[in-house]
Amino acid sequence: MKGYVHKFKLNLYEYGPGICFTISLQGCPLMCQFCNNPDTWHKRSGLYIGSKLMINEIINYTPYMRTIKNSGVVISGGEPLMQPEFTYALLKQCKKLGLKTTLITSGSLIPNNINEIIDVTDLVILNIKHMNEQEHILLTGHSNRNTIKLAKYLHSESKEMWLRHILLPSVTNNVAHYKELGCLLASLPNVTKFELLPYKKDGELKWEAMGLINPFKSMEAPSTGELQYAEHVIFSAKNHKESLL
Numbered sequence: 001m002k003g004y005v006h007k008f009k010l011n012l013y014e015y016g017p018g019i020c021f022t023i024s025l026q027g028c029p030l031m032c033q034f035c036n037n038p039d040t041w042h043k044r045s046g047l048y049i050g051s052k053l054m055i056n057e058i059i060n061y062t063p064y065m066r067t068i069k070n071s072g073v074v075i076s077g078g079e080p081l082m083q084p085e086f087t088y089a090l091l092k093q094c095k096k097l098g099l100k101t102t103l104i105t106s107g108s109l110i111p112n113n114i115n116e117i118i119d120v121t122d123l124v125i126l127n128i129k130h131m132n133e134q135e136h137i138l139l140t141g142h143s144n145r146n147t148i149k150l151a152k153y154l155h156s157e158s159k160e161m162w163l164r165h166i167l168l169p170s171v172t173n174n175v176a177h178y179k180e181l182g183c184l185l186a187s188l189p190n191v192t193k194f195e196l197l198p199y200k201k202d203g204e205l206k207w208e209a210m211g212l213i214n215p216f217k218s219m220e221a222p223s224t225g226e227l228q229y230a231e232h233v234i235f236s237a238k239n240h241k242e243s244l245l
Contacts, residue, residue: 001050001051001086001089002048002049002050002051002086003025003048003049003051003083003085003087003089003090004026004027004043004044004045004046004047004048004049004083004086005024005025005026005046005047005048005049005054006024006025006026006037006039006040006046006047006077006078007024008022008023008024008054008057009021009022010022010061010064011074018065018068018069018070018071018072018100019064019065019068019071020072020073020074020102021058021061021065021072021073021074022073022074022076023054023073023074023075023076023090024037024040024076024077024078025040025046025075025076025077025078025079025080025082025083025086025087026042026043026044026045026046026047026077026078026083027043027044027046027077027078027079027082027083028040028041028077028078028079028082028106028108029079029108029109029142030079030106030108030129030140030141030142031140032129032139032140033139033140033215033216034139034168034171034199034216034219035203036200036202036203036206037078037203037206038203038206038207038210038212039206039210040077040078041078043078043082043083051086051089051090054090055090055093055094055097058073058094058097058099059097062099065099070100071099071100072094072099072101072102072122073090073091073094073099073100073101073102074102074103074104075090075091075101075102075103076104077104077105079105079106079108079109080103080104080105081105081107081108081109081110081111081114081117082109084109084111084112084113084114084117085113087117088116088117088120091103091117091121092116092120094120100122100123101120101121101122101123102121102122102123102124102125103117103123103124103125104124104125104127105124105125105126105127105150106126106127106129106140106147107126107127107146107147107148107149107150107151108140108142108146108147109146110146110149110150110153114150114153118153118154118157118159121159122160123160123161123162124154124159124160124161124162125161125162125163125164126147126150126151126154126161126162126163126164127164127165127166128144128147128163128164128165128181128184129144129147129165129166130144130171130172130177131144131177131181131184132176132177132180133145135171135172135177139171148184151163151184151188152187154190155187155188155189155190158190159190160190160192161188161190161191161192162191162193162195163185163188163191163193163194163195164194164195165181165194165195165196165197166197166198166199167196167197167199167222167226167227167230168199168216168219168222169199169219169220169221169222173222173226173230175233178230178233178234178237179233179234179237180237181234181237182233182234182235182236182237182238182239182240182241183237183238183241185234185235185238186237186238186239186241186242187241194234196227196230196234198221198222198227199216199219199221199222200221201221
């Protein structure tokens, strides 16, 4: 089994718990206006490599990873579910090695082998771009229906999940959106961590190098106060919703 890989590297707590060997796959159906890695959008522009070679690379680091609890392998993107068979092959082999497996996805695609993928995944980190469907379409070019559907499926399977959301000033920083996020969290008791991340301008140079017009070029990162207020509203809505359940 072969697939297209954007990059791979060893990280410490950057993409998940412990020491993570992160494999970022090439290809993404979303074209987020705030994307830090637009060079991952096109599937066939990455390194075409076999899963066995990729696993051999991971094996080189397994003695080191096993020295720290919860360390393992993270499959990210782009969107890893755009290459479902390759993603499954990697996760399956990592489980055979006794490594913790984490999948980072936007849930924009739900492949036919999603059951198999989730069976060999210990933790799913689901990126929520926007709760409002129309705003999600404007922001990414696609609906968020599959994202919500995947979240509910993971709940039905009692699969551990983290939710991540990027706060975009003037785009996602409104009370109605915060409350919807809180209600979603309340409906997903399998979520063990929620991360509200600030918008960063890390991908600006890539947009310029690719000749793309960056619609958020003038956007600044949210303040600490904005992040704290957002978290307050989100968790207040979550707690209120839970009290009614």
